[in-house]
Amino acid sequence: MKTIKRKKETAVILPYAVSKEAVDFCIETAGPAHTLWINEICEVTLLSAIARGTGISGRSPELLKEKMKKGEAVIAFTADGRWAGFSFISSWENGRYVSNSGLIVAPDFRHTGLAKKIKRKIFELSIQKYPNAKIFSLTTGLAVMKMNHELGFEPVTYSELPGDEEFWDNCKTCVNCPILKSKDRKNCLCTAMLYDPKNIQI
Ligand SMILES: CC(C)(COP(=O)(O)OP(=O)(O)OC[C@H]1O[C@@H](n2cnc3c(N)ncnc32)[C@H](O)[C@@H]1OP(=O)(O)O)[C@@H](O)C(=O)NCCC(=O)NCCS
Numbered sequence: 001m002k003t004i005k006r007k008k009e010t011a012v013i014l015p016y017a018v019s020k021e022a023v024d025f026c027i028e029t030a031g032p033a034h035t036l037w038i039n040e041i042c043e044v045t046l047l048s049a050i051a052r053g054t055g056i057s058g059r060s061p062e063l064l065k066e067k068m069k070k071g072e073a074v075i076a077f078t079a080d081g082r083w084a085g086f087s088f089i090s091s092w093e094n095g096r097y098v099s100n101s102g103l104i105v106a107p108d109f110r111h112t113g114l115a116k117k118i119k120r121k122i123f124e125l126s127i128q129k130y131p132n133a134k135i136f137s138l139t140t141g142l143a144v145m146k147m148n149h150e151l152g153f154e155p156v157t158y159s160e161l162p163g164d165e166e167f168w169d170n171c172k173t174c175v176n177c178p179i180l181k182s183k184d185r186k187n188c189l190c191t192a193m194l195y196d197p198k199n200i201q202i
Pocket of ligand 1: 049052102103105106109110112114116117138139142143144
């Protein structure tokens with residue numbers, strides 16, 4: 001949906017459905033009460049993956065349920081209670097690593113700065129739950145790369161990521177999985193970005 005806004009006597013066509021100032025969001029750590037939103041989150045994630053075509057791993061409802069129950073996810077709503085965004089964390093190698101994954105913003109609320117707020121909140125949740133862990137994120141998306149960079153993540157090779165079979169199993173639903181396999185998991189289309197708390201000077 002496009003809206004037309006008058007500014008300085010000129011009609012300006014906004015390319016997105018919602019202007020940055022228009023929406024207030026409530027972003028909170030997800031809990032068991034949020035499981036009723038799982039179907040919508042999974043559906044929007046799947047549709048976005050199809051639309052983008054460049055690879056987003058699918059997330060099962062069971063996984064999201066587990067994340068919400070463990071308080072390992074962040075969920076965003078508009079002031080009038082519409083679901084607006086989501087992301088979750090997972091720990092690997094006994095808490096040595098934490099991944100930030102599953103970032104999704106509902107199409108109506110994209111380009112409002114919401115993803116940035118969710119990214120910050122999920123990053124803070126990662127540090128709060130796993131203060132000594134290396135935090136990482138895998139993405140083909142420029143938006144996520146920019147946000148990771150702002151939070152202090154740096155690009156790394158896949159050799160810096162956890163070796164857990166279970167972690168790499170998450171890539172099975174991505175369209176690029178055959179590429180990952182053909183490269184013996186050493187490389188794929190996603191850029192790996194890592195935040196190492198040891199490298200941060202306070
Ligand atoms: C990617 C996504 C989460 C961005 O959400 P958003 O709320 O629109 O992002 P924000 O408004 O917070 O913008 C954050 C930054 O990314 C930039 N950005 C947003 N969408 C972008 C895009 N498609 N291409 C390039 N940059 C983009 C913004 O300009 C902003 O940068 P700035 O701070 O330099 O201005 C959203 O488009 C989405 O859910 N996409 C489908 C799922 C997906 O791709 N998830 C990521 C999987 S790794």
